[in-house]
Amino acid sequence: MGVTLPTPGTVLKALDAIPDPGGAPADWAGTPILIVRSGSTVRAYVNVCPHQGRPLCLPSGRALVSEGRFIVCPFHGASFELETGACVGGPAGKSVLTPAPVRVENGQVIAA
Numbered sequence: 001m002g003v004t005l006p007t008p009g010t011v012l013k014a015l016d017a018i019p020d021p022g023g024a025p026a027d028w029a030g031t032p033i034l035i036v037r038s039g040s041t042v043r044a045y046v047n048v049c050p051h052q053g054r055p056l057c058l059p060s061g062r063a064l065v066s067e068g069r070f071i072v073c074p075f076h077g078a079s080f081e082l083e084t085g086a087c088v089g090g091p092a093g094k095s096v097l098t099p100a101p102v103r104v105e106n107g108q109v110i111a112a
Ligand code: FES
Pocket: 049, 050, 051, 052, 053, 054, 073, 074, 075, 076, 077, 078, 090, 091, 092
């Protein structure tokens, strides 16, 4: 599908730099990746909304996480499950965000 994800082991961001619940872009120069968290649940997705291809975060990098469970696209309000990336409401239909596997180790979010 042409998306290059970070090599496993790449450090993407300090966990405590990500609002909880909330999200922030990965510190990685390749394919834009948004890391989201709610408590101990941490996920990352390619930072592109399937609706119109815009980022899933605001220009400031802040991501909207509703009820600790849903990533809400700031442009037209499509909602995606934080844990699965599945669209559950709004204009993005039955799309699913492209996952970027991550793990947390020593307070860092690392590509898995
Ligand atoms: S670009 Fe995300 S809902 Fe439209």
